[in-house]
Amino acid sequence: MLSSSGSAEVPCARCGTRIAGLPWGEVCTECRNRRASRASRWARRISLPATLLVALYVILRVPPLPLARVYGVIAVLVTYIVVRKVVYRVALDLISD
Numbered sequence: 001m002l003s004s005s006g007s008a009e010v011p012c013a014r015c016g017t018r019i020a021g022l023p024w025g026e027v028c029t030e031c032r033n034r035r036a037s038r039a040s041r042w043a044r045r046i047s048l049p050a051t052l053l054v055a056l057y058v059i060l061r062v063p064p065l066p067l068a069r070v071y072g073v074i075a076v077l078v079t080y081i082v083v084r085k086v087v088y089r090v091a092l093d094l095i096s097d
């Protein structure tokens with residue numbers, strides 16, 4: 001079926017909504033946004049406990065030297081950012097809904 005603009009309407013691979021200009025086998029914007037928000041929620045749920053564990057390790061095990069504390073804080077921040085990005089990417093691929 002052709003839309004009013006002349007391009008073919010292709011069904012979304014997930015919800016079946018017909019959208020003009022959508023490549024075959026792709027999901028619509030709404031489905032993509034829903035998947036991204038679920039992946040973001042998983043990333044937040046996993047990265048916060050991981051960051052807390054690293055912070056606990058830094059508090060308990062790193063010697064109380066100023067430079068060591070600075071590196072400890074950097075390690076905590078890097079852990080949060082890296083774990084969140086990795087979990088987001090993995091969840092984006094694994095989430096099927």
Ligand SMILES: [Zn+2]
Nearest residue numbers: 012015028031
């Ligand atoms: Zn869809």
